[in-house]
Amino acid sequence: MNNQRRSGTKSKVLLYSQDHDLYFRLAVKHAMRKDFYGSLKYINLAIEKDEYNTEYLFNKACLLVELKRTRESIKLLNYIIWNIDPTYSECYFGLGCNYFEIGNYEKALHYFEKYVLMEDDGDFCEDAYEILFYMRLPGEEIDFDLDSQIDMSEKAQKRHRDSSMKLHATGSMYLNRGNYKEAIRQFERSIMAYPEIKSSRIRLSMAYYMTGQLAMAKLLASSVLKMQKNHRMAKLCLALYYSTEGLTDMSERILSVFARMRGKKQYSAQEGEDRKFYEQMLKVAPVGEELKTKLFGVAQKLYMLG
Numbered sequence: 510m511n512n513q514r515r516s517g518t519k520s521k522v523l524l525y526s527q528d529h530d531l532y533f534r535l536a537v538k539h540a541m542r543k544d545f546y547g548s549l550k551y552i553n554l555a556i557e558k559d560e561y562n563t564e565y566l567f568n569k570a571c572l573l574v575e576l577k578r579t580r581e582s583i584k585l586l587n588y589i590i591w592n593i594d595p596t597y598s599e600c601y602f603g604l605g606c607n608y609f610e611i612g613n614y615e616k617a618l619h620y621f622e623k624y625v626l627m628e629d630d631g632d633f634c635e636d637a638y639e640i641l642f643y644m645r646l647p648g649e650e651i652d653f654d655l656d657s658q659i660d661m662s663e664k665a666q667k668r669h670r671d672s673s674m675k676l677h678a679t680g681s682m683y684l685n686r687g688n689y690k691e692a693i694r695q696f697e698r699s700i701m702a703y704p705e706i707k708s709s710r711i712r713l714s715m716a717y718y719m720t721g722q723l724a725m726a727k728l729l730a731s732s733v734l735k736m737q738k739n740h741r742m743a744k745l746c747l748a749l750y751y752s753t754e755g756l757t758d759m760s761e762r763i764l765s766v767f768a769r770m771r772g773k774k775q776y777s778a779q780e781g782e783d784r785k786f787y788e789q790m791l792k793v794a795p796v797g798e799e800l801k802t803k804l805f806g807v808a809q810k811l812y813m814l815g
Contacts, residue, residue: 529558533565536572545575561728563594570603574610583607591697592728595704596735598627602637609640673703677712684712685789692716707733708779711742715790718750726750741767741811742783745804749791752800767807776812784812 536551552569559565566589573582586600586607605620621637628634680695696713699706714729727750733743744763751760787808791801 529555529562529565532558533568536568540568540572540575545572548572549576561593563589563597566593567597567599567603570600574603574607579607579610587701590704591700592725593732594735595732596627598624599633601627602633605637605640669702670706673699673706673709676702677706677709680709680712680716681786684716684786687793689716689719693720705736707736707740707743708783711746711783712786714743714746715786718746718753719790719793723750723754742780742787745787745808745811748807749794749796749800749804753794753796764803764807767811770811780812784808 532551532555536548536555539545539548539551549569549572552565552572555565556562556569566585570582570585570589573579573585583604586603589597589600601620601624605617605624608614608620609617618641621641625634625637625641676695676699680692680699683689683692683695693713693716696709696716699709700713710729710733714726714733717723717729718726727747730743730746730750733740737743744767748760748763751757751763788805791805791808794801
């Protein structure tokens with residue numbers, strides 16, 4: 510009996526020791542002791558168990574800075590914004606700090622400005638404003654006019670948005686032709702140019718789905734919901750992905766919500782394009798005709814079309 514008790518206890522301890530939250534807490538503990546290499550080891554273990562956890566990934570990016578691996582930190586912060594959550598405001602502050610560190614002050618300004626616009630009372634707002642004020646002071650190491658740089662940043666943002674839309678159009682062409690590999694490349698570039706572009710995220714999500722990359726497909730569709738909680742097309746895509754994965758309960762949960770919603774009599778040109786894109790993809794989706802008909806009907810109802 511005692512042996513059985515000990516055996517059972519050991520099993521529970523082993524299971525608990527593999528919990529990703531435990532690894533994260535150990536990472537934090539090591540970081541507080543300034544043992545950044547030890548902390549990185551545990552944060553990597555946590556990420557292995559929960560690879561899309563933004564808190565873990567962001568903290569890893571912070572550790573990389575402590576280890577003087579700033580460019581790796583930039584890459585990881587961009588990965589979070591591009592693929593998982595474009596609303597994770599701390600990433601923009603982190604990118605501002607990293608670009609400031611490597612001397613790219615134009616990009617630093619862009620990201621600090623983006624952060625304070627997203628978070629008017631965020632944890633790092635005081636620091637961001639202090640750095641922006643320092644960048645304004647004449648006679649310092651960084652000597653340029655902040656107001657003119659902000660204007661340049663806004664113009665650059667428009668250029669990025671315009672470039673993103675061109676890439677989006679090219680990606681859509683390849684998607685319609687069934688060239689999913691090239692479509693993925695174009696939509697990824699579109700999002701890199703302008704992370705807030707929801708239409709490219711939706712189509713990139715579908716391109717991943719069509720190539721069998723369900724995890725990335727769900728990730729991209731979910732990232733749209735971070736920006737717009739009730740984005741209908743993102744939810745329609747997720748309903749398709751969950752059904753394909755065999756998670757019919759989750760798919761039905763989404764569709765049951767749609768059943769209680771009223772359709773839109775008026776919708777934007779972009780929403781109309783999204784609906785047409787979704788219906789076209791349904792025709793070639795690797796699922797049964799019954800599910801296709803059901804999802805097609807839901808899409809029609811949501812946009813009040815016969």
